[in-house]
Amino acid sequence: MTAETGRWIRNFVDGVFVEPDEDRGFDKVDPATGLVFARVHEADSSLVDRAVAGARRALDEGWARTPVRERAALLRRAADRIEERFEEFVAAEIADTGKPVTQARELDVARAVANFRSFADVVAAAGQESFLTDLAGGRQSLNYAVRKPLGVVAVIVPWNLPLLLLTWKVAPALACGNAIVVKPSEETPATATLLAEVLAEVGLPAGAYNVVHGFGGDSAGEYLTSHPGIDGVTFTGSSATGSHVMKTVAPRVRPVSFELGGKNAAIVFDDVDLDEALTGLTKSVFTNTGQVCLCTERVYVQRSVFADIADGLAERARRLRLDRPTDERTTTGPLISQQHRNKVLGYFELAEQAGAKVLTGGGIPQLGPELAGGSWIEPTLWTGLTNADRAVREEIFGPVAALIPFDTEAEAIALANDTDYGLAASVWTNDLRRGHRVAQAMNVGMAWVNTWFLRDLRSPFGGVGLSGIGREGGASSLHFYTEPTNVCVQL
Numbered sequence: 001m002t003a004e005t006g007r008w009i010r011n012f013v014d015g016v017f018v019e020p021d022e023d024r025g026f027d028k029v030d031p032a033t034g035l036v037f038a039r040v041h042e043a044d045s046s047l048v049d050r051a052v053a054g055a056r057r058a059l060d061e062g063w064a065r066t067p068v069r070e071r072a073a074l075l076r077r078a079a080d081r082i083e084e085r086f087e088e089f090v091a092a093e094i095a096d097t098g099k100p101v102t103q104a105r106e107l108d109v110a111r112a113v114a115n116f117r118s119f120a121d122v123v124a125a126a127g128q129e130s131f132l133t134d135l136a137g138g139r140q141s142l143n144y145a146v147r148k149p150l151g152v153v154a155v156i157v158p159w160n161l162p163l164l165l166l167t168w169k170v171a172p173a174l175a176c177g178n179a180i181v182v183k184p185s186e187e188t189p190a191t192a193t194l195l196a197e198v199l200a201e202v203g204l205p206a207g208a209y210n211v212v213h214g215f216g217g218d219s220a221g222e223y224l225t226s227h228p229g230i231d232g233v234t235f236t237g238s239s240a241t242g243s244h245v246m247k248t249v250a251p252r253v254r255p256v257s258f259e260l261g262g263k264n265a266a267i268v269f270d271d272v273d274l275d276e277a278l279t280g281l282t283k284s285v286f287t288n289t290g291q292v293c294l295c296t297e298r299v300y301v302q303r304s305v306f307a308d309i310a311d312g313l314a315e316r317a318r319r320l321r322l323d324r325p326t327d328e329r330t331t332t333g334p335l336i337s338q339q340h341r342n343k344v345l346g347y348f349e350l351a352e353q354a355g356a357k358v359l360t361g362g363g364i365p366q367l368g369p370e371l372a373g374g375s376w377i378e379p380t381l382w383t384g385l386t387n388a389d390r391a392v393r394e395e396i397f398g399p400v401a402a403l404i405p406f407d408t409e410a411e412a413i414a415l416a417n418d419t420d421y422g423l424a425a426s427v428w429t430n431d432l433r434r435g436h437r438v439a440q441a442m443n444v445g446m447a448w449v450n451t452w453f454l455r456d457l458r459s460p461f462g463g464v465g466l467s468g469i470g471r472e473g474g475a476s477s478l479h480f481y482t483e484p485t486n487v488c489v490q491l
C-alpha cells in the first residue's frame, strides 16, 4: 500500500486508499518554489459519510473495547515505525511546508514520535477517580468513574506544524479508544496520508483512522464538523474558523477542544542576561517563519535595555539564512502560501502607515531563480508602534514582531495582558521571584520564564479568550477524549 499513486495524494477511508476522482483534484504547491508537486483528491460529502461510518464500525467491532495495554503497545509501535520511516516523513513535511530540513527533523518528526510514546505512557499510567462517602447511619457509598471513549472524533488541523499537531491529537485519541476522521489542511495533505500507512502497518483496525482531504467551508472540513455521526471535534487553527466550527456543532451539542490563535507577548526586564534573552527571542519570533501559534509578536522591553535588545535582535534576524529547505544551513523557510504572504505584507503596510520604524526586513527577499516563485518574506522587526495599532493587536502569523518600551513591572504586565488573545507569554529576567510573579500574572494558558516552547507533553496546553477552549496534554487530553460514567454503589 502506498499513499501516492503517481502524483495523487489520496483519501484514506475505512482502511483503504480511495482511487482519486480526476474531477475532484486540487493542486498542492511547494511553498519554497511555487511549483505544483502533487494533486490532492478532494473528498465529497459521500466520502466523508463513508469515513464516519467506517470509524463507527471500527468502534463497534471492538476497537473501543481494546485493552489499554494493547492500545499503548500499538502507539509505541507507531512511534517505532515513524522512526524507521523518519526521512520519508521529513521529506513529506518539507514538501508540504517548505520548512528547513533541520527543523523538520529536530522538531516536527521528532515530536510526532514523542507524541505517540508520551501518550502510550500517559494512558498506561492513568487511574480513575473514586470517592468513599460516609452516610448517615454508618453506611457508606462508593463512587467511581469509568472512562469510555468519546466515540468518533473529528480532527481538524492547520498547516503550520501539520504532523506535530496531527499526532498531538491522534495519539491521545487512539490511546483512549476513539476512532478518528482527520481533515488535514488543504495546504499540507502529505504527512497525514503517510501516517495512514504507518498506522495500518502497525495493526490499527480498519476504520479507526481515516483521512479526508479538502477545504473548510462547503468542503470536507464542514462536511465533517456538521456530520451527525461525530461525537466531538478537536481543532487547531485560526480563532475565526474555531468560532465557525463551534456554531456548526452547537445544534448537536458536541464537545469541542480548540487551540486557536495567539498574539503572544515577551517581557524583557533590564536585569536579564542579554545574550541568552536574544537567543530565546530570536527563536520565539522567527521559528517556523513565525508560523507557530506560540510565536512572540509583541516584545515589551524595559527602557534601559531597549536599544540593546532592539539592535541585538535585528542583528540576529539579519543573520537568519533563507534558502532551500534541504540545505542543512537554512534556518528559515517560506510562508505557507502566496495568499498568506499577502496577508502578512498587508500588516507590513499597516504598520508603516501607523508610523513604525522598520529595524530590519519589511519586504520580499531576492533569493535567485529556483526560489523566486516561493512565498518568501523577510524577517521583520518594528519599533514605534503602540498597543493601539492593528499590527500589535491582530495575529499576523509571520516572522515579525513589534518592540515596545516599558518602565515598570506593573506597566509591562498591563501591556502584555492588553489583548483579546491569551495563549502564551514569556518573561525574561534574572530575578527568579519576579519571573514567577510576572508569569503567574499573565492571562494566558502557558507562560515561560527564560525559555520558550519548552514542552513537557504531560502538562496542560491551550489558551484563554480568543486563543481557545479547553486544554490538551497529559491527563487533560485523556479527559477530552473520554466520557466518564460515574457508578455509585451503596455499601
Ligand SMILES: NC(=O)C1=CN([C@@H]2O[C@H](COP(=O)(O)OP(=O)(O)OC[C@H]3O[C@@H](n4cnc5c(N)ncnc54)[C@H](O)[C@@H]3O)[C@@H](O)[C@H]2O)C=CC1
Pocket (backbone or CB within 6 Å): 156, 157, 158, 159, 160, 183, 184, 185, 186, 214, 215, 216, 217, 218, 220, 221, 222, 225, 236, 237, 238, 239, 241, 242, 244, 245, 259, 260, 261, 262, 292, 293, 340, 343, 395, 396, 397
Ligand atoms: N494555530 C494557529 O494559531 C493558526 C492560525 N492560523 C491563522 O489563520 C489564518 C488563516 O489560515 P487558514 O489556513 O485559513 O486557517 P484556518 O483556521 O481557516 O484552517 C485550519 C483548518 O481548518 C479547516 N477549516 C477552515 N474552515 C473550516 C470550516 N468552516 N469547517 C471546518 N474546517 C474548516 C481548514 O481547512 C484547515 O484544515 C492564518 O493567516 C493565520 O493567521 C492558521 C493556522 C494555524
Ligand SMILES: O=C(O)/C=C/C=C(\O)C(=O)O
Pocket (backbone or CB within 6 Å): 160, 161, 165, 168, 236, 237, 259, 291, 292, 293, 294, 455, 461
Ligand atoms: O503542541 C505543541 O507543542 C505546539 C503547538 C502549536 C500550535 O498549536 C500551533 O502552532 O498552532
